[in-house]
Amino acid sequence: MSAAEREEYERLRKAASVHHRRLRYTATSVLLVLTFLLAPLAVVAVWVDSAVADTDRYVQTVAPIATEPSVQNTVTDRLTKRVVDNVDVAAFTEAVARTLRREGAPPRVVQGADALTGPLKSALNSAVRSIVHRVVTSDQFAEVWEDSNRRAHAAVVKVLTGEGGSAVQAGDDSIDLNLGTVVDNVKQRLVDAGFDQASKIPDVDKTITLFQTDKLNEAQGAMRLLNVLGVWLPVLVLVLAALAVWSGPAHRVALMTTAVGVGVMMIVLLVGLAVMRQVYLDSVSRTALPQDTAAAIHDIFLRFLKNTTVTVLVIAVITALAAYLYGPGRGARWIRRAAAGGTGAAGRSMARHGLRTGDAGRLLDAHRKWTTGIVIAGGALALVLWNYPTPGSVALVLGIVVLVLVLLGILAAASGTAPRRRTSHPPPGKGA
Template sequence: MDPTAPVPRNPENPENPEGPHPPLTAEEHEEYRRLRKAASVRHRRLRYSGASVLLLLAVLLSPVAVVSAWLDDTITDTDRYVQTVAPLADEPAVQNAVTDKLTDRVVSNVDVKAITEALGRALEQADAPPLIVEKSQALEGPLKSAITSAVHAVVSKVVTSEQFETVWTEANRRVQAAVVKVLTGEGSSAVQASGDEIVLDLSTLTDQLKQRLTEAGFEKASAIPQVDKQIPLLKVDKLNQAQDAMRLLNVVGVWLPVVALALAALAIWCAPAHRVWLMATAVGVGVMMAVLLVGLAVARRIYLDSVPPTTLPPDAAAVIYDTLVRFLRESARTLIVVAVITLLAAYLYGPGRGARVVRHAAGQATGAGGRSLERLGLRTGSTGHWLDGHRPWTTGVVIGAGALTLLLWNHPTPGVVAVVFGIVVLVLALLGVLAAAPGDEPHPGREAAPPTRSE
């Protein structure tokens, strides 16, 4: 018998075939119950299957969504990008790399050999002994070394000064559009893709450096021709492929997080056991964020191995990588903290023995707090009765407000999540104390948490 089939015709009343029919026999009733149970099982299996697919998609998309959101936020937002790269100006490894690069390129534009040859000719014209004229050519090495040391000292003073921090910040603010060009092929500025390298143009700094050299006594520095002012930032073996991938992530950066969140919410809504599915979602997202952190560590090793020391010293390359991805790492850690808090809250709301013990202890604590208020003459009256009768509603509002705060917070950190969580717990405890102090009812056994049902 199919419980969803039309009601059988009534043979006793042909004029009313859809009317009342004889009651089911015991066998028919048993068959009807069996078919209803089978239909219910099929329905639950369908819900579990759909929820599993949705949850799997949400969990797998979560690290991609975090990376795409980081790219969209950090690369396309000028203030965020400057905030990302600003600490590099204070890093000794980066300062040393910039100093060495600028020194080498300034000295390479000084024709030391021509200077020694001119000195030799001057000595010869002055009737100097032939040995002295011949030995003057040996001054090329020491002279170049002396010039290099002097230029390096001046460059180091410039790079380690507060002026360099300003120049660095302004240069990166100007080149923010060029970073977009590197990753998406749009715009133009000082940062450019040169072969398999991403380079930064420090023309302003180099011009100021020539001025400082002139003021330091190197009068010929003002006559130095245009110096190559490009400083390599990153080196990627397959930059074109990386650009294509990042361009795609940048396009979907706004929508992927929304899609992943919507899939997770839909999976929890479709599943028969919402609380259990919420816990599964928290575990899945937390695990994927840990995988993302491991992936960043592996990518760091691959990146450092791919950068030749002649292009960028290993310590400078490591500092640059760690600085550029630090907000991405922070986002992954933040989501891990959110996942742990969500898992803990979902467990405490369930029927587990540990959850019941915690809820009972919380009820005892808030009840004791309420009785203490009453002894002090502070009674909540009708407000306390209302809070006591609407605990599930007030609890949901407070938790929802905390979740909404984190959702609207601009770049939340693990510390921000911890503070918001602490405020939520404090407010819930305060509401529990107020609900336990109406002043006209006994309090023993009163629970602070809403009743739950097993799943």
């Protein structure tokens, strides 16, 4: 091969190398963007899928509504008003006045009978409210609420997809809380207490509107799509993230970039949930639902979604920190030296006291990268298999992983073998 041919070959090889590097950068960038955009949707999809498919999870979601004081007070007020409105106190006092006039009672006595309307209605309202409040705040009410939701798990399907029917229902432009079971229970208690008019509470009044919107149909269509993707969308995000890390020219930097990006998107999702909460509370003015009740219902219903978002954010932060600690940064090197020095000192102290690990310790010392990788992979697998992990469970798994790594470092240093030292070789041509 002539010099010109070799020069042309080298030129083509370098051009191909540059082109290949650009392709890798482009592929990694596209994968990262897809990962970042789909990550929030994946979190919402997992929440929707768990609420629809897991009865226990759904019951855990809605059960606290029955014991929330602001909700109990609102339900008590609504039911009390509906019962009292069905009792015509004015007609009763008028009948008493007519009877007194017919019997020849003095005018002052007749007028006094007419004045009984207000006190009688107030006394009736107080008595009915006391009975209704006892029912709504009783353990039996909470049990009935939980049991009805468990038996009619289609409630969440009704809210998110507009199909089925149960305690929480979706109308054409609203989401309503169905109090049918509760009203029937209260009616029976009131009838037993002598308030026969309670049996006339109309069925049409057994709902409280929680949310109104003219975009409910569009929202339900989006939620149905997320429900279908609930299983595969998170898997797709994980695959895209893994491909982005694998295709990146520097795997550690790609991992750190992926973690930071996902963490930022989780913060964006939390901000979006906060904005949605305010929009919901602003819409409450059209439903006459007290602000504190509306806020409590919203926070209870979405608490698992917020918890999952925070959990993913914590995992992203931990992953980014781990990727940084494996890098060449000054701070990362100092932390690694400090950790190695601490475990090494502890292991050598054990060896001096006769607690040598021998061949097992030397094996651990020779395969530190493998053992470290296995322990970290085990922690990641534990989180993947954990049913609905929380920030607390992430902290627990992280603590266990760090503890195991520390113990392995101590056992490796306790082998009784002198620590390995790096030898510096002189540059070629400089001599020994």
